[in-house]
Amino acid sequence: xxxxxxxxxxxxxxxxxxxxxxxxxxxxxxxxxxxxxxxxxxxxxxxxxxxxxxxxxxxxxxxxxxxxxxxxxxxxxxxxxxxxxxxxxxxxxxxxxxxxxxxxxxxxxxxxxxxxxxxxxxxxxxxxxxxxxxxxxxxxxxxxxxxxxxxxxxxxxxxxxxxxxxxxxxxxxxxxxxxxxxxxxxxxxxxxxxxxxxxxxxxxxxxxxxxxxxxxxxxxxxxxxxxxxx
Amino acid sequence: xxxxxxxxxxxxxxxxxxxxxxxxxxxxxxxxxxxxxxxxxxxxxxxxxxxxxxxxxxxxxxxxxxxxxxxxxxxxxxxxxxxxxxxxxxxxxxxxxxxxxxxxxxxxxxxxxxxxxxxxxxxxxxxxxxxxxxxxxxxxxxxxxxxxxxxxxxxxxxxxxxxxxxxxxxxxxxxxxxxxxxxxxxxxxxxxxxxxxxxxxxxxxxxxxxxxxxxxxxxxxxxxxxxxx
Numbered sequence: 001x002x003x004x005x006x007x008x009x010x011x012x013x014x015x016x017x018x019x020x021x022x023x024x025x026x027x028x029x030x031x032x033x034x035x036x037x038x039x040x041x042x043x044x045x046x047x048x049x050x051x052x053x054x055x056x057x058x059x060x061x062x063x064x065x066x067x068x069x070x071x072x073x074x075x076x077x078x079x080x081x082x083x084x085x086x087x088x089x090x091x092x093x094x095x096x097x098x099x100x101x102x103x104x105x106x107x108x109x110x111x112x113x114x115x116x117x118x119x120x121x122x123x124x125x126x127x128x129x130x131x132x133x134x135x136x137x138x139x140x141x142x143x144x145x146x147x148x149x150x151x152x153x154x155x156x157x158x159x160x161x162x163x164x165x166x167x168x169x170x171x172x173x174x175x176x177x178x179x180x181x182x183x184x185x186x187x188x189x190x191x192x193x194x195x196x197x198x199x200x201x202x203x204x205x206x207x208x209x210x211x212x213x214x215x216x217x218x219x220x221x222x223x224x225x226x227x228x229x230x
Numbered sequence: 231x232x233x234x235x236x237x238x239x240x241x242x243x244x245x246x247x248x249x250x251x252x253x254x255x256x257x258x259x260x261x262x263x264x265x266x267x268x269x270x271x272x273x274x275x276x277x278x279x280x281x282x283x284x285x286x287x288x289x290x291x292x293x294x295x296x297x298x299x300x301x302x303x304x305x306x307x308x309x310x311x312x313x314x315x316x317x318x319x320x321x322x323x324x325x326x327x328x329x330x331x332x333x334x335x336x337x338x339x340x341x342x343x344x345x346x347x348x349x350x351x352x353x354x355x356x357x358x359x360x361x362x363x364x365x366x367x368x369x370x371x372x373x374x375x376x377x378x379x380x381x382x383x384x385x386x387x388x389x390x391x392x393x394x395x396x397x398x399x400x401x402x403x404x405x406x407x408x409x410x411x412x413x414x415x416x417x418x419x420x421x422x423x424x425x426x427x428x429x430x431x432x433x434x435x436x437x438x439x440x441x442x443x444x445x446x447x448x449x450x451x452x453x454x455x456x457x458x459x
Contacts, residue, residue, distance in 0.1 A: 006379070006381070007239065007378070007379035007381070007438055010240050010314075010378075010379075011239070011240070011314075011315065011378035011379040011438045011439060012379075012438070013378075013379060013381055013438040029443070031393060031411075032381075032392065032393050032396045032436060032438065033381075033383065033390065033391060033392040033393065033396065033434075033436055034390075034391050034392075035388065035389075035390060035391070036388055036389040036390060036391055036427065037388070038391070040411070082381070082436075084378070084438045084439065086439070086440070086443035086444060086446070086447050087439075087444065087447060088314070088378075088439070214447070218447065218448060218450070218451035219451055221448055221451065222448050222450075222451025222452050222453070223451070223453060225448065225451070225452040225453070226452065227452060227453045227454060227455040227456075228449065228452040228453075228454060228455065229454075229455055230454050230455060230457065
């Protein structure tokens with residue numbers, strides 16, 4: 001399987017080249033086009049452990065993220081699927097090695113082969129109170145993991161400490177631990193700072209950060225739109 | 231008349247230079263960015279009132295088009311599509327058809343060029359808003375735009391499948407059928423969930439972003455209407 005990304009960075013599109021009988025599992029709304037020999041199957045919400053179907057639905061609506069994935073399998077020879085995110089921005093591939101893990105912000109996952117297993121790591125109340133839908137997909141196994149970014153991507157190899165805004169985080173590797181904390185001293189100041197909650201990372205590993213924040217963008221444009229029904 | 235497409239691929243702009251008085255180009259209303267002062271602008275309803283009304287209902291495309299005619303040589307005109315993205319031109323030979331998703335149309339040159347808004351109307355209607363097609367027949371030159379990058383696919387005997395919201399247009403020689411795409415995609419996200427299966431031999435043009443996906447993303451951020459109770 002090969003991921004070839006074109007039209008970077010603003011309007012990226014990834015062509016997933018599949019060998020005969022190879023399968024890629026992609027976030028449900030990412031498919032743009034495909035060859036005719038691709039068999040598609042929907043694999044419901046990923047996260048049985050965190051509320052099942054309706055839990056997945058609820059968060060899909062609340063957070064704007066998809067909990068559903070489709071599997072695309074090339075039959076009777078090679079084929080391809082093209083994938084792209086909804087918003088403007090880049091796509092990136094992280095090569096996951098055996099015995100390593102990658103934690104992916106829910107909205108950033110696009111696709112991976114069968115050899116990568118995905119599980120959700122729901123951040124529970126921490127995430128709930130931050131106002132950002134903070135949940136991570138935990139990728140284990142091995143192979144390329146395709147992700148999208150809103151805006152450009154900054155790759156940061158960290159050895160030490162770094163504070164990252166939750167809305168700007170794309171993914172991070174195992175080896176890094178984090179705590180959720182307020183951006184500013186005190187609850188009210190933290191709220192007023194506009195930074196909401198931040199993640200304080202410690203350890204050694206890689207971080208992928210996106211240069212725009214989808215929720216900030218949504219809020220800045222959304223408030224100019226006509227009201228919707230409740 | 232000379233023209234070139236500048237500021238591509240992210241913010242493509244069509245630059246037209248008129249070489250002689252009387253030269254003209256027809257453009258989608260709202261496309262004009264800037265123009266020389268010696269250009270005459272005539273607004274009309276494309277295809278007459280009924281066709282225009284139908285197009286408005288079915289395709290969501292603007293009813294009006296503008297014809298820009300140079301009153302003297304050396305005049306310049308700049309045209310742009312509404313969304314960020316790329317733009318291309320297609321020169322059509324006499325009787326050569328080309329199919330364009332209605333929102334992708336930017337402008338055209340050539341008195342002999344026919345834009346058939348009736349074609350594909352019923353099919354477009356039943357296939358959802360994402361695929362209301364214009365059938366354009368040469369001779370002439372057509373300018374069309376994408377939201378995002380323009381991705382070209384050469385479709386061969388084995389066929390090809392594309393999300394309807396990402397189709398910009400396709401060349402003569404291709405036929406398609408629309409069907410719903412399995413899974414949760416349409417149900418919860420783009421609101422379409424339709425794909426077109428193409429067969430035949432020709433070129434398919436796709437856009438790498440989709441206006442309805444952006445709208446779906448923004449929808450939850452709209453303010454909520456206050457209740458009147």
